[in-house]
Structure formats: C-alpha cells, structure tokens
Amino acid sequence: MTRPGFADGPRFGERLARAVAERGPLCVGLDPHRSLLIDWGVGDDLDGLRRFTELVVEALAGSVAVLKPQMAFYERFGSRGIAVLEEAVAEIRSAGALVLLDAKRGDIGSTMEAYADYLRSDHPMQVDAMTVSPYLGPESLAPAHRTARDFGGGLFVLARTSNPDAGTFQHAVVGDRTVAQSVVDTVRGWNTPDWLVTDPPTDIASFRDQRSSWGASTGSFGVVVGATLPELDVDLDSLGGPILAPGLGAQGGSPADLRRLFGTDRAVLPTVSRGVLGAGADPGALRVAADRWATELSA
Numbered sequence: 357m358t359r360p361g362f363a364d365g366p367r368f369g370e371r372l373a374r375a376v377a378e379r380g381p382l383c384v385g386l387d388p389h390r391s392l393l394i395d396w397g398v399g400d401d402l403d404g405l406r407r408f409t410e411l412v413v414e415a416l417a418g419s420v421a422v423l424k425p426q427m428a429f430y431e432r433f434g435s436r437g438i439a440v441l442e443e444a445v446a447e448i449r450s451a452g453a454l455v456l457l458d459a460k461r462g463d464i465g466s467t468m469e470a471y472a473d474y475l476r477s478d479h480p481m482q483v484d485a486m487t488v489s490p491y492l493g494p495e496s497l498a499p500a501h502r503t504a505r506d507f508g509g510g511l512f513v514l515a516r517t518s519n520p521d522a523g524t525f526q527h528a529v530v531g532d533r534t535v536a537q538s539v540v541d542t543v544r545g546w547n548t549p550d551w552l553v554t555d556p557p558t559d560i561a562s563f564r565d566q567r568s569s570w571g572a573s574t575g576s577f578g579v580v581v582g583a584t585l586p587e588l589d590v591d592l593d594s595l596g597g598p599i600l601a602p603g604l605g606a607q608g609g610s611p612a613d614l615r616r617l618f619g620t621d622r623a624v625l626p627t628v629s630r631g632v633l634g635a636g637a638d639p640g641a642l643r644v645a646a647d648r649w650a651t652e653l654s655a
C-alpha cells in the first residue's frame with residue numbers, strides 16, 4: 357500500500373492503535389514538579405531530575421502505551437535538563453512506549469516549521485507526537501501538519517482544555533462555530549482517508565476486542581479535550597483520530613467522567629501525571645499506581 361509522504365514504518369495513528377492494543381489505553385505524564393522532586397527525596401536539582409526520569413522510565417516504559425514528558429519541567433534546568441529528557445526519550449522508545457512530547461508549541465507558520473522538527477527522523481530527540489497550540493490560527497499549524505505527514509508523526513491540538521477558565525476563549529464564537537469546534541474541524545480535515553489506518557494488526561487478538569474505539573479508523577491527528585468538562589460541548593464525530601483526555605486525578609476528573617463525556621466508542625487516550633507520580637520514588641509503587649488507573653479506566 358502506498359502511504360503518501362511516509363518514509364519508513366507505520367504512521368503514528370497506527371503505532372498508537374498497536375500500542376493501545378498491546379498495553380491498554382493509558383498515557384502517563386512525566387511532570388517533575390519542584391514539589392514532587394522534593395517529596396520524592398531526590399532533590400530539586402539536575403541530579404534529582406535525572407533520578408526522577410530514570411525511575412519513571414524504569415517503572416513504566418515497558419508497560420504503558422504512551423509516556424508524555426512535559427517540556428516545561430525539563431526546560432527549568434536549561435540545556436542539561438533537556439539533555440536528560442533527550443536520553444530518556446531514546447530509552448522510552450526502545451522499551452516500546454510511544455513518546456508524546458507535551459510542548460504545546462504554537463507560532464507563526466515559519467517558526468512552527470522549526471518546532472515541528474521534533475517529529476523528524478534527523479532530530480536528536482525525535483518523538484512520536486507532540487502537543488500544539490492553535491492560538492495563532494489553524495493555518496499556522498500547517499507546517500507542523502506537513503512535517504508530521506512526512507515523518508509519520510502525530511499532533512494533538514488543544515481544543516477544549518482541562519483548566520477551569522478554558523471556555524473564556526474556547527467558547528468564543530467565530531462565524532457559526534466556537535473556537536474549540538473550529539479546532540476540532542481543522543483536525544478532522546487532516547485525518548483524510550489516505551491517512552487513516554487501513555491495515556490494523558490483526559495478529560494481535562486484543563486489537564480486535566478494542567476495535568470499536570481503536571480500530572481501523574485511527575488517524576495520526578488528535579485533539580485535547582479535558583476530562584474535567586461539565587459536558588461535552590464540541591462535536592467529535594468522525595474525528596478520525598485520537599482524543600487526549602487530561603485532567604484525571606489531581607484536577608478532579610475520574611474514569612466515570614470519561615465515560616460520561618466520551619462514551620465507550622471513541623479513541624480516547626486518558627493521561628495522568630500526578631495521579632501516578634504521587635506513588636513516590638519506587639518503580640514498583642509507580643507500576644501499581646499506573647495499573648490501578650488502567651484497571652479503573654477499562655472497568
């Protein structure tokens with residue numbers, strides 16, 4: 357089968373569907389907050405950051421579908437902090453988890469092209485997907501979309517975020533739609549039929565079980581919709597790509613909220629950071645915490 361612009365191997369949507377089939381739909385965030393490094397007893401410094409990262413990678417990279425490092429917490433330590441992340445990204449990917457870089461980048465198109473280099477195979481820290489912000493307008497994201505297509509990467513665009521005042525901007529109406537809806541519609545337009553998964557890995561039995569939500573139509577381009585919303589106020593039908601759902605645990609969202617908002621037939625990737633990391637500096641305890649979320653989410 358010809359895959360336009362895709363160089364080597366399956367595209368992000370396909371890699372994600374496969375990872376979820378093998379490991380279950382859970383993303384865990386690497387968010388080394390200052391307070392967390394102190395609580396873990398590793399210290400709020402470069403060594404502490406490295407130890408935190410090693411422990412999380414050791415605990416989860418072999419079992420969780422996606423790990424989502426939050427760039428801000430690594431940038432706090434300058435270039436050496438980013439070097440810690442760079443090493444970890446390679447380890448995570450070789451242990452079989454996908455890396456979603458939570459960078460939330462958004463700029464004019466020409467600069468956006470450089471941010472999207474994280475998805476290129478010649479980047480020193482190539483990741484599977486990254487979060488981007490559509491605040492400068494849908495066209496500003498076009499270069500990132502192009503790079504993602506060329507290198508088989510994925511994008512998650514902020515649509516209805518989990519913070520309490522998100523609606524202030526995202527509910528604003530432009531033309532006949534809210535800003536949030538216009539973001540979702542842009543992403544829907546990226547998941548064109550030639551970019552949907554057409555040959556799901558039928559060798560994996562559990563893939564077929566989860567096919568209703570993660571099956572043959574999972575594209576590489578997703579949206580972020582918080583698990584904290586009082587109600588789902590965007591139309592996600594026929595999105596063709598995954599929904600990253602943050603806001604579980606520390607921000608008040610629960611597995612029941614996910615079912616209430618999204619039902620059971622959508623490709624939802626719940627993401628938890630503090631709710632897992634709160635288990636502390638012990639790989640076994642981190643694994644138990646992640647397993648507990650996975651069990652509750654699949655109940």
Ligand SMILES: O=C(O)c1cc(=O)[nH]c(=O)n1[C@@H]1O[C@H](COP(=O)(O)O)[C@@H](O)[C@H]1O
Nearest residue numbers: 385426487517518602603606607628629630
């Ligand atoms: O894109 C994100 O990941 C994101 C979007 C959003 O709407 N809300 C949100 O909390 N996030 C991120 O998800 C993580 C949530 O962390 P916890 O609240 O500790 O689970 C943080 O890294 C946030 O930056």
